[in-house]
Amino acid sequence: MSYFSEYKDLIEEGDLALVWISRDNIKPITIDAKETFNTRYGSFPHTQMIGKPYGSQIAIRTKGSNKFAFIHVLQPTPELWTTSLPHRTQIVYTPDSSYIMQRMNCGPTTRVIEAGTGSGSFSHAFARSVSHLFSYEFHEVRYQQALKEFEHHGLINRDKTVTLTQRDVCANGFAIRPDDITSHKFGEIEEQLSINANAIFLDLPAPWDAIPHLEGVISKDEKVSLCCFSPCIEQVDKTIEAMEKEGWTEIQMVGIQGKQYESRRQMIRTLDDAIERLRDVKKRKSDGMERRKRLCDSVLNDDETKATDEKRPQTEKTRFNPFGKGSRVKEGDINYKWKEVTKVESEVKSHTSYLTFASKIINKDRNERTVKTLLEELEKK
């Protein structure tokens, strides 16, 4: 079993693990008793992790101070992997990938074609759930990187769930033969890999060039689902054109919008407090005001000597400061009242790509022989 498909209890030597430093900083490591994981706050020797259950927080005292630094050691999942990923290309994020999988009804009977592999983020999510994933990448370097990564993650050798092939599917289709560059190990008499996909995901600049090649590699006796992932609307138009031409039906395009919210607090500042504060300020100034008024009056009354004699009173500092103005108030400070609020990320992913779905049943014939048998059985009862 791979690091992704097995639920592990304890952190062990050789494991692929994810170190959670912060929400935006998750790093994959391979557990090695001789290694140390370094962060800017301090170093975490792997020996401190080994033998602890996954999910354990590891604490150290920070360098040169008496504070603590923490990390969490997690077992990888496709979703966590997506956030820790070295981006080789644009990646398919969870709101899109999860919708696609649910809509194409991915499960242990699904055989998926994915082209291209890209950064392999979606491949991991597919591999978790489906019977088999045939992933195609036309770029040589990206293919090699993905192959190494999938092997390391156990998707190819241990789980045997993924077949990775280097191929320009737009030009050369999807069929996999012994002389192809592929992760599949061909048997002696095996002439062509049986693909029989019932779900296809095309993340290609020109999916319309790949669609005509699908006929030979998709399952013939069931409904097959297709999803094309394209950023521009004009690509969608050409994709729909190709789908229609190739006999795909139930064509529908959608866009997915995912958002993430932070939970925050906003200070409750009552009107009464605000008015009381102004009253306080006014009172503080009233001596000065009084003085100026008397000065004014005395000028008007020719009583100048008296006016100039008066001393300028000390101005008191504001006493009533209910909202902590002028000081740095930490959000949630217990000396103030707070209201819980949600705040969307300051920058949202407003668009990833359009998803164009379609379906096809190649052979709509009835399974006459089986039906006859079934009906005969019914007769007997």
Next chain:
Amino acid sequence: MSYFSEYKDLIEEGDLALVWISRDNIKPITIDAKETFNTRYGSFPHTQMIGKPYGSQIAIRTKGSNKFAFIHVLQPTPELWTTSLPHRTQIVYTPDSSYIMQRMNCGPTTRVIEAGTGSGSFSHAFARSVSHLFSYEFHEVRYQQALKEFEHHGLINRDKTVTLTQRDVCANGFAIRPDDITSHKFGEIEEQLSINANAIFLDLPAPWDAIPHLEGVISKDEKVSLCCFSPCIEQVDKTIEAMEKEGWTEIQMVGIQGKQYESRRQMIRTLDDAIERLRDVKKRKSDGMERRKRLCDSVLNDDETKATDEKRPQTEKTRFNPFGKGSRVKEGDINYKWKEVTKVESEVKSHTSYLTFASKIINKDRNERTVKTLLEELEKK
């Protein structure tokens, strides 16, 4: 002043007023002491409204019962009018119209071209703020309806803010001459209406046919803004093509998404209460359980006579019912605890149209003479 441009204090005979029955049911009426406004709950004679300030709630006892029925009498605003509107066509809703007005910086110096008039909803919003609105409608019946409505609302005769013209602007452009079907009253020697628009809003199926006609009617010595309102993306493409061809710049398309939320309450159901309730149910059943157990045991112990003699105990009704299960609990019932939540409308307007903006400065020459004067003045100082 029109019913839309004057802030009125009291409801008076002859006023155009809006009767608010419910959020989705707002009806325009003309105040007439001889009239009565009828609803399914009862009748409201206008005499009960006259002399009261706008915003007054009018209460009557409902027919045949001793309950009250209420309406509110409001002064019309473009936004309220939009919700009360007799739809002659698809209308431009407030999220779109308000964004367009803000982005085109509409104010008392703006001269607007609007084509087509449609249901006149946006016309009212424009008329409130701008120097002048030139609105074009090609459909004869709709033109007549709009003309009647705008006159009735005082936009044409009293405020003199709106000029309404029947015209297929795609075919015949925007210039208005004495023999046109228009609300403008031409003077003796007036040969053509001076339009000089600096903001244009095109809500047409084929704005690209209208764009080439704009050159002659827009302001020449300032930056002019254009907005096209089209439901389909292919229309946007053709619109951008026409804009580019006609020398419009700063082209940008956007979509506006408006949402409305209801404020609701959800019952707070604590875990402790749920467990306590189960405990209560269990206790209630325990007698029965005990009995069945004894029955069972006695069967096993051959003590059958004893078992059958036992009486079936009365099953008590649940006593602890913290969430009011089985009864109709009204949202906000003070016998329960509630959490305030927001709920978006069950059906949202997910798309109205794409808005394609552009701008143009026809004459980019410097105002050399004025600048010279200004500079000479500077020299003198």
Next chain:
Amino acid sequence: MNPNKRLGFNQHVILRLPSNNFKIVELKPDGSISLGKFGAFYTNDIVGYPLGTTFEIYYDGSYEPDEKNKNRTPIGKVRVMNTGIDQSDLESTPTPLPMELTNKMSSATNKELINIGNEIQGMTMEEIESLKKQSATHAEIISKMIESHGSFHKKTVYSQEKYLNRKKQKFSKFFTAEYLSSSAMLQFLLEKGDVQRVMDLSQESIGMLLNLGNIRSNGQYLCVDETGGLLVYAMLERMFGGQTSSALEDVGSIVVIHENEHPNLDLLKFSNYSDQFIKNHVKAISLLDFFEPPIMEEVKQAFKPLSKEEISSLKSGKKNAYYRRLKWYNTQLQTIELSKHVEYDGLIIASTLHLPTLVRKLGRKVHGSRPIVCYSQFKETLLELTHVLYKDLNYLAPSIYETRCRPFQSIRGKLHPLMTMRGGGGYLMWCHRVIPAPDPPTNLETT
């Protein structure tokens, strides 16, 4: 015949009708299914075709009207319909439409459009009825109607589409027999107006919940499901696929915690899983039993299993009583096991109970590094939850997620998002269960 691929007997499937309504039916042998104004057909006639096939119901005049019950929909014959471009997105959900209807003319202006409700229809009802009697397909009828409709070409594209759609719904007799997935079941319930019953869930929220929850076929998941079993069904599908033989090795399972005496998983009855399969993979425990499980000593005191010899020596009446007690005994043991000794691989909640207490109490039973996903119709309840979890060192980085799918009218040349769509769809809280470290000793300075 693979029941995940082809229509089989005694299977629940979902039928999509021309009105874009749905109907869940069971394909009983020798039975018939009535679709009201869209006709009726014999179950036996569609069995054996692939799931997803669209059938047209036609009447060749050979049927005898039911004299006893004239209101009964006459049962017609079926033939496979070849679907072309579909009209799926005419402000609604997918339905295939025959190719003949898809070549719409476009008109540049809407000059002729003023009130599309009163358009003149060129054909009389008699003509239509006569056409029907000639066994014309609905497509033919509609084509004829368009030909005879005077102002059709002058309508806007929109009103043409509306018109076609209305006519299509009125005269078409076809249906698509689809696999009853959790998504299809959800759509069925939403169309029916059961929004509250499924807590305002959306397909995209279910999908995201399954992925964030890292649902796999080999996990043991703790679950609170107030959607009547829809959530559990979605998890089962993801774990095991569709209609699965109960022979599957005993791997993954879902432990459903419920607040009533019995769990409400009613929707599972449409799921095509066998009772045995569900029994093997779905275990239900009440909140009370989960948090206050039976005491082992008391259970063992109350009942002692007998040896095989002892059982076989029991009389028949006694034997039955013994087996009832044995069942109780095993349930008690299972409850103790599931509430005490299991560290779960995930906690999946869709509940209206007060979440801060519920999640933290159930969260204790979750293994470190495993995800907790909590669905709620309202963001406000998740907001309160995240603030509470944030302060608890057992939970890592709770966040609130929203996902919304925006469907488009997907007709070339007329692409745009649907003008209206369902609001709602709910929100998800996602975090991971973690194990706080004790304060490290001061002398353990690493270099």
Next chain:
Amino acid sequence: MNPNKRLGFNQHVILRLPSNNFKIVELKPDGSISLGKFGAFYTNDIVGYPLGTTFEIYYDGSYEPDEKNKNRTPIGKVRVMNTGIDQSDLESTPTPLPMELTNKMSSATNKELINIGNEIQGMTMEEIESLKKQSATHAEIISKMIESHGSFHKKTVYSQEKYLNRKKQKFSKFFTAEYLSSSAMLQFLLEKGDVQRVMDLSQESIGMLLNLGNIRSNGQYLCVDETGGLLVYAMLERMFGGQTSSALEDVGSIVVIHENEHPNLDLLKFSNYSDQFIKNHVKAISLLDFFEPPIMEEVKQAFKPLSKEEISSLKSGKKNAYYRRLKWYNTQLQTIELSKHVEYDGLIIASTLHLPTLVRKLGRKVHGSRPIVCYSQFKETLLELTHVLYKDLNYLAPSIYETRCRPFQSIRGKLHPLMTMRGGGGYLMWCHRVIPAPDPPTNLETT
């Protein structure tokens, strides 16, 4: 020369730079304005052109470098640039780009793309500098660079755009001098990162607030503005247009209620309205003075205006003191008037104070049938507000609104929503002030 149409002296305008950053400047006569790496220019050179004109800064070699301050940007000449298709939406805000740069080649695949950060650039820095010295325009430089860039044609459309954009920002020296609208001011502040200062406002929320508030030139509006004057500026623009002569008849006005001693309307200093104009149309009162206004008797007791004769007989020192007191006196009278005797035509709030009390206390001063619009960064605070208002018969149908603008990359053939955009934008509460009816008498049954 109309200051709303053309660039004039002593006017604040906003400059859009090639980096899509903004700069607010005042066009001081005989002054110069430096745009850092984008060059510098003399104010006098751009005055008289229409607002919205794009200028290119060029250097013909005739300028003398500043020997005293070598870091000072040399001041160049300007010429009007003819802008073509614009690149506005390359994941950013509008900037015009010269026509020469817009004919992008497209490549069907991204085979060659692996790390766009390290692309080989065909020209050396020396060649580029030499080109610059030959007074080539930035467009020419970039064209040359594209020619000499080996793999440019093999890049994806995306990476081509990114590349062009980066190069454009590096070598272009042009700017657009725009009218400083409230929307532009907002955009300037957001780009600067002052999101909190303007309460996370968006252009679309301002626009909707103005429309829902029914803002017109003849209204008297009550306003709480915690956005530093941006909201008041947007209202003034809607009411009076841009830079307006103060000769305007004394119609509409805005009464700004503030919680500190003095209102914070700092942003109005960029507004091009004269001090007198602002004084005439914007009146500020503190919360304390508004709710606890001075008592007329006390004010009249404290000061008695003198007749003209009496004033003219005062000595100079006394006269000044008298006028100071008179000003105080008039302010007190105005405060009494505005807090007591006015029924306002609208209540417009953007405040972080606790809204349920604030809105209800200020709402009492609003005329029946007039709208109340309340902006908040957070929906949760408006939720609390609507629940309180809903129970109060003085407010009709409070609801929460959200509006979001989704900008597209608006290049033909490559249309799509921008990949990322700003979150936030806040929410609005809208309701109308109404006057509850007394219970009608029982005998007033209407027939």
